[in-house]
Amino acid sequence: MAGLEDLYKEIILDHYRNPRNKGELETPPAHKAEGFNPLCGDEIVVYVDIDDDGVIQDIATGGQGCSISQSSASMMSAAVKGKSIEEALAITDGFKAMMSIHESGLESEKADTKPDLSMGDLSALKGVVKFPVRIKCAVLSWNTLLQALGDAARPS
Amino acid sequence: MAGLEDLYKEIILDHYRNPRNKGELETPPAHKAEGFNPLCGDEIVVYVDIDDDGVIQDIATGGQGCSISQSSASMMSAAVKGKSIEEALAITDGFKAMMSIHESGLESEKADTKPDLSMGDLSALKGVVKFPVRIKCAVLSWNTLLQALGDAARPS
Amino acid sequence: MSLDIAQIKADFPLLSREINGKPLIYLDSASSSQKPAAVLDAMDHYYRHSNANVNRGAYQLAVEATDALEGARAAIARFIGAPNAHEVIFTKNATEAMNLFAQSWGRSNLSEGDVVVLTEMEHHANIVPWHMLVQALGIELRWIPITDSGELDLTDLDRLIDGAKLVSVTAMSNVLGTLNPIRRIADAAHAVGAVMLTDGSQYVPHLPTDVTELGVDAMAFTGHKMLGPTGIGVLWGTTELLEAMPPFLGGGDMIMQVTKDGFTTNDLPHKFEAGTPAIAEIVGLGAAVEYLESLGMEQVREHEVSLTAYAMRTLTERFGEDLTIHGPAEPAGRGGVLSLAYKDIHPHDMSQVLDQRNVCIRAGHHCAKPLMQVMGVGATARASMYVYNDEQDVDSLADAIESADDIFGLGG
């Protein structure tokens, strides 16, 4: 059985208590998207400011939720800030793949043998897959980011 | 356990095979009412022709149904034909009381000790109370009669 | 490899009941089937072991309950060949599933004068919801007629479905046993741009079912007729159709966001599952489809065709012209539902007489009053079979019918 220390890593609690890039950005120029977890009530707002070269110049997140959804949002913002849209999408894919290890068989601890996606702080969230109900918390901000990027890509 | 011979008395089958007063009456002057048993699909139509003295001059029944509902309709028509509305209501009350003996405790065979309601043929239906699901069949035509009489009483 | 019916019978606790020292002959499965111990045990285990509300809880019981529910949804999706588990929407019975469709799809796609095509052999569950929309919206109903042998008369199909918005047809008649050519009708419906709905209540329990092969856009069916518990039914629909439909019941679980000013809806399947689901019943239905899969639906169907053939042969041999079996003459074209008429004995009386010998059949209009009107009868006596019935049950039925002669003084 998975222990809580797998879930509540120091670095996660740090992002929860001191969230990076918390706040709002002016829209426009920024694009805004809202994400809900209808089950637990977590809400995430993501603002992205994308320059003409398709680089995420600035990002801010708001909303409320548990330590997992909030720390994941904070880490997400730090991970994609300054990256191109393509890079951000690749990181998102990598993160979501990490979060779905569960489905392809958790017991074998494949988690640790997967090619390192150089996720930095993000890898602290790896333990979440051992708590399947919390996966939704961890990916909420990432799905909301995808919405915001999708919005930005749409001709206005 | 009640045997079928309590239910399918000779006289009942006779009324079933040779229904009295089967047919239609012209409306007006006759009043018509339709009754349904929504569960089994039995349908009864009752026509009553009432003269100025409040006497049931003529009665006819139609519809379709099982031996119990059909024989009961036939017996009902024979029992109330030529009677005043008051008499018909009293006979109906008596019949329905006989049919609800079940609810006040069948086992004690009160059925047989009840004051005789001089029901004639009708008492052949007494056995129906031992088959509670069939009570609805037996009372359908009587309730339809009540409807028709109610219609007749209403100022037109 | 054919099924061992004696062994299957032993899986159903109720079938070993005796009344007045005589065994029970259950021939009313089209009304409701009996349940194998595996289904009862699955529900009991759920309540004794994992009972908790689903979807919302972080604690282990709630996780187990949610997994049990979603596992059953996946099993049921697989059982009917649904491409996605989220297309399986749980309702309380087939009737609610039809009403869900009529109210949600109907109110958002139909308006005055729009045509919905039904058949003369539909169950009230596929009639009354449309009558309600006739009242509410002024739609028009058209009826595919039936032939004397109880099959759909498709001669005029093209004219009937011309301009229709929806065609809704039962896959198998609960009165006549007729198996309808759903694929053919669905293709014709689609050719005129209509949506095709089928009532699978009598089909899914008895035949291998693949919604994609049937070619329909949506299908309703009910748990208690397929070895599952009461209180559970299913509406299956294509993702595309369901996503475009507005919600039906409002409340918990079906929302994404609620404020004092309004609400937005959750994703499939939750959008259509307001309030606490029938969790234990869903688990039970999951166990039922697993039980059926373990027998093999091909085998189940094979057994029923051969038993139906035996029954038709036996009854005809023993009663000749005195007995009529409504519906198709060919066992391969029908299910094991035999609506009978015997001499002048009313179905209700017949059922009463049979009950004396513990033979359980149903008498009445079978919730198909328009069909009764077309057939010109008030009721039929219906014996219906399932995988746990055998030739001995059929013989008991025939013996019991014969005994009616004595009681009604019809004997030679």
Next chain:
Amino acid sequence: MSLDIAQIKADFPLLSREINGKPLIYLDSASSSQKPAAVLDAMDHYYRHSNANVNRGAYQLAVEATDALEGARAAIARFIGAPNAHEVIFTKNATEAMNLFAQSWGRSNLSEGDVVVLTEMEHHANIVPWHMLVQALGIELRWIPITDSGELDLTDLDRLIDGAKLVSVTAMSNVLGTLNPIRRIADAAHAVGAVMLTDGSQYVPHLPTDVTELGVDAMAFTGHKMLGPTGIGVLWGTTELLEAMPPFLGGGDMIMQVTKDGFTTNDLPHKFEAGTPAIAEIVGLGAAVEYLESLGMEQVREHEVSLTAYAMRTLTERFGEDLTIHGPAEPAGRGGVLSLAYKDIHPHDMSQVLDQRNVCIRAGHHCAKPLMQVMGVGATARASMYVYNDEQDVDSLADAIESADDIFGLGG
């Protein structure tokens, strides 16, 4: 005479489950209650002994099934003080009951601009159905506000209900535990000619209930929160009101006559019970109310008040200012539902930590998002109690909360 809780606990098989060798502490009964063996046995016995479709069959099984169903209806009517058993309408849960009322009564009595009065503490089941009528009919919703202590603020009641057609209020909040003055609000509603509906989902399981004394016209509640199975709920209404309401779902059993041209409706209660009912679940709910009656609802309530008092005292003594209990301060004015906030630990995290010690509580918005918005929180951690909980369960809850300090590094 007070209840023997240890003995009651033993009646609930699930409560003796252990996870990782430690006992289970179930404190999520407001979400769904556990079931006594008497309820599970009643359902199992029904399936093994009398299972058949109801209402229509002449054979003995079908008669037994119908009697079991109607016996349960009578027991439930008695349990809530309903004058007539036919006023008890079975639905699949409380949510369907509210939707039935909103769709049937609402669509036939409300039109654009008509006012429905709710409160800020309603469950989504008593909000979303009305939002749907806002969309469909253009009705107006008004909201009775709440005070800081989580009670209804009735200062402005007269103005709020002025001209209202319907007032619909929960008898007890599933988040705050608040017991609302239903009688007073019902009298005020009737004085302005409005109909009064109450959501009894959290009330009926926990307090002696008499609909006549409550003074309401209709009430919804749900089986799985009152020791009954999933898949069953009730709408109670006065005969007068129900008879005037049009049908909700169309299909079998709810009709008197059906032709190709239309239908007429059956009498109460059948008019509102389309399709095969949740027979086994109704039998189970009947067994549940009989079990509760055997304990005595006065005693059930007494136990919960004293346990709530113990819990509030214990938590306050042990955690002081670090812990907030939302809702009324006085145990006698509330149910055993404690929404907690502890330091800066998010409810979802708290629930996860508690699960580690097998303490089952619920974290989230509890299907009351508008209330969350008013309270200014996204979620609460809710511990809720029933007749099988005792002081030791409360102590385990407190110990588990304390353990969160270590995990979140909040220890002194």
